[in-house]
Amino acid sequence: MDKRADSLATAVAPIPDGASVMIGGFGSSGIPFGLIDALLEQGATDLTIISNNAGAGETGIAKLLKAGRVAKVICSYPRSPGSIWFEKRYEAGEIDLEVVPQGTLAERIRAAGAGIGGFLTPTGYGTRLAEGKEVREIDGQGYVMEAPLPADFALIRAARGDKWGNLGFHATARNFNPVMAMAADHAIAEVRALSADPLDPETVVTPGIFVDCVVEYEVRP
Amino acid sequence: MSDVAEQLTRLSDAELAARVAEDIPDGSYVNLGIGKPTHVSGYVPEGREVIYHSENGIIGVGPPPPEGEEDVELIDASKRYVTAAPGAAYFDHPDSFAMMRGGHIDIAVLGAYQVAQNGDLANWATLDEKFPPAVGGAMDLVAGVKTIFVMMRHQNRDGSPKLLERCTYPLTGLGVVSRVYTDLAVLDVTPEGFRLVDLAKGNDLEAVRAVTGAPIHT
Numbered sequence: 001m002d003k004r005a006d007s008l009a010t011a012v013a014p015i016p017d018g019a020s021v022m023i024g025g026f027g028s029s030g031i032p033f034g035l036i037d038a039l040l041e042q043g044a045t046d047l048t049i050i051s052n053n054a055g056a057g058e059t060g061i062a063k064l065l066k067a068g069r070v071a072k073v074i075c076s077y078p079r080s081p082g083s084i085w086f087e088k089r090y091e092a093g094e095i096d097l098e099v100v101p102q103g104t105l106a107e108r109i110r111a112a113g114a115g116i117g118g119f120l121t122p123t124g125y126g127t128r129l130a131e132g133k134e135v136r137e138i139d140g141q142g143y144v145m146e147a148p149l150p151a152d153f154a155l156i157r158a159a160r161g162d163k164w165g166n167l168g169f170h171a172t173a174r175n176f177n178p179v180m181a182m183a184a185d186h187a188i189a190e191v192r193a194l195s196a197d198p199l200d201p202e203t204v205v206t207p208g209i210f211v212d213c214v215v216e217y218e219v220r221p
Numbered sequence: 222m223s224d225v226a227e228q229l230t231r232l233s234d235a236e237l238a239a240r241v242a243e244d245i246p247d248g249s250y251v252n253l254g255i256g257k258p259t260h261v262s263g264y265v266p267e268g269r270e271v272i273y274h275s276e277n278g279i280i281g282v283g284p285p286p287p288e289g290e291e292d293v294e295l296i297d298a299s300k301r302y303v304t305a306a307p308g309a310a311y312f313d314h315p316d317s318f319a320m321m322r323g324g325h326i327d328i329a330v331l332g333a334y335q336v337a338q339n340g341d342l343a344n345w346a347t348l349d350e351k352f353p354p355a356v357g358g359a360m361d362l363v364a365g366v367k368t369i370f371v372m373m374r375h376q377n378r379d380g381s382p383k384l385l386e387r388c389t390y391p392l393t394g395l396g397v398v399s400r401v402y403t404d405l406a407v408l409d410v411t412p413e414g415f416r417l418v419d420l421a422k423g424n425d426l427e428a429v430r431a432v433t434g435a436p437i438h439t
Contacts, residue, residue: 026277026314027300028293052314079355080300090353099354102276103318103361110315122364123322126395128346129356142395171311172278173294178313205313220293 003165003214004194008038011188011215015039015153018071020048022109022180023061024156027053027080030173031060032157032190034217039155045069050109050151052102052176054078054086065089074149076102101129104146106179112150113182113210121146154184157217158206161191162199165208174205181210190217229429230422231375231404239264240421241330241372241402245271250280252321252362254331255299258372261330272308274326276358278317281309298358321358322365329366331359333373333398335388338414338435340398342371343390356393363394375403375432382434384408384415405429406437413438 005011012035015021021039025031040063047070054073055062064070065085073095078086089095100108101123111119120143124130134145156177159170167189169177181187187210194216232240234257242264245251252274253259262282265271273282275297282297283306291302305311320326335343342363345356363369376382384401400418401408406429407418416438420426430437 027296029277029296030294077355077357078353087353091351097353099356101356101360102314102358103322106314106318121322123361125364126392127360128391129360169311171292171295171305172275172297174311174313175278176314179315 002163003208003211004163005213005215008034008190008215008217009042011035011213012038012042012155014186015042015044017044018046019044019153020050020151022151022154022176022184023049023051024154024175024177024180025051025053025060026172026175029171030157030169030175030177032155033060034190034219035155035188035215036060036063040064040067040069046071048072048074050074050149052076052105053080054083056080056082062086065095068094070095072096072098074098074100074105076100076105099129105149106176108146108149109176109183110179112148113179116148118145118147120144149183151180151184152186154180154187156181156187156189158189158191160193160195160199161189161214162195162197162208163214164198165189165211165214166199166204167191167206167208167211168199168203169205178206181206186212188213188215190215192218192220229405229424229432232421234260237372237402237404240407241370242266244370245269245328247271249327250274250325252276252326252329252366254329254359254362256332258330258332259297259299259301261372272306274317274320275303276317276321278312278314279303279305279309280312280320281306283309318358318361321361324365324367326366328368328370329362330370330372331362333371333383334390335383335385336371336398336401337385337388338410340396340410341388342369342393342398343388345393346391348390359393363397368399369397371398371401373401373403375405375429380432382432385434405432408437411438
């Protein structure tokens with residue numbers, strides 16, 4: 001088995017117009033900048049982007065927003081310092097936004113990857129973000145029913161990978177990356193160091209079964 | 222502002238952070254919200270070991286690195302460069318939020334727009350529809366962390382109260398706040414409403430009551 005792609009362009013080639021795409025990362029760490037640039041170059045549009053943030057400055061997701069490739073953003077925190085392209089598109093009514101509490105976002109993604117049909121969480125109970133959702137009371141505590149959140153593709157970033165798709169991460173660059181790999185039909189990983197030799201199984205964080213394609217991208221943000 | 226408000230003596234941000242830090246016990250696992258609460262860690266009294274959790278996947282957040290040694294992949298929830306303290310661990314988002322929602326974090330210190338006398342918290346959205354809503358991890362924190370400390374100014378810039386009988390902004394959580402630290406006073410949230418713990422810098426209780434939007438019990 002060899003899941004290595006020879007270039008970022010080859011790795012993102014299968015992504016069609018209208019696809020839902022999970023993108024890993026939090027703040028500046030763990031964002032697959034190489035894959036995002038390749039997706040921009042590839043030209044797919046009308047995308048639904050699922051990520052914690054909605055890009056900042058002129059890099060990453062902000063580039064896709066600037067180029068008008070995004071139809072909808074599902075995230076927890078779109079309003080970061082420098083998220084000008086998100087704000088422009090949002091104010092102009094050019095994109096849809098679904099705001100999800102961060103832990104609920106992570107768990108909805110996990111549920112999709114783990115075959116769970118939905119779950120009850122206390123997060124958001126009684127707030128605007130629970131409106132229209134099924135609620136239940138268990139032992140005096142209110143819960144909100146949340147649905148799994150799958151995607152067609154995931155673009156993720158890791159520190160280390162092997163040809164079987166096993167991945168290891170660095171520091172806080174792990175964040176949403178492992179769980180997005182699980183939840184997408186086709187997960188593409190950009191790794192800083194890609195090895196033909198197997199990673200030590202004890203150090204593998206994301207097992208290769210969740211990863212469809214690995215491509216080397218040595219640049220650190 | 223009223224004459225009463227002008228008589229009040231207010232804590233500086235540093236003094237407020239130090240006041241909150243006094244109440245963080247040795248051996249606690251603590252999450253500090255973005256903004257002013259992040260400064261609390263600098264004032265925890267010597268001899269206490271407090272372990273800081275950051276939602277983006279680290280427990281054991283250490284002080285900022287020396288200049289030139291920043292790691293862009295080692296940041297906290299405020300997106301500032303940090304270090305890993307001895308005993309730290311990294312993990313992914315589902316584990317990070319299991320720590321919060323699952324009741325493993327002892328204390329969270331958060332900022333707020335408004336706190337109601339029943340402990341309702343509003344800290345994620347205002348009534349201004351121009352701004353896109355952004356919730357982050359605030360709702361998850363208050364849903365699961367046992368003790369929620371709020372740290373904020375007692376009043377808005379225009380002098381209007383932030384401590385109210387009922388919040389007017391969209392809620393983050395219902396009945397979740399344990400204690401409020403302001404630049405004027407420390408108040409517990411009790412079944413009867415706000416109860417005075419202490420007044421900052423010898424302020425007069427009646428003067429503090431005059432700038433509070435709900436009764437203060439003693």
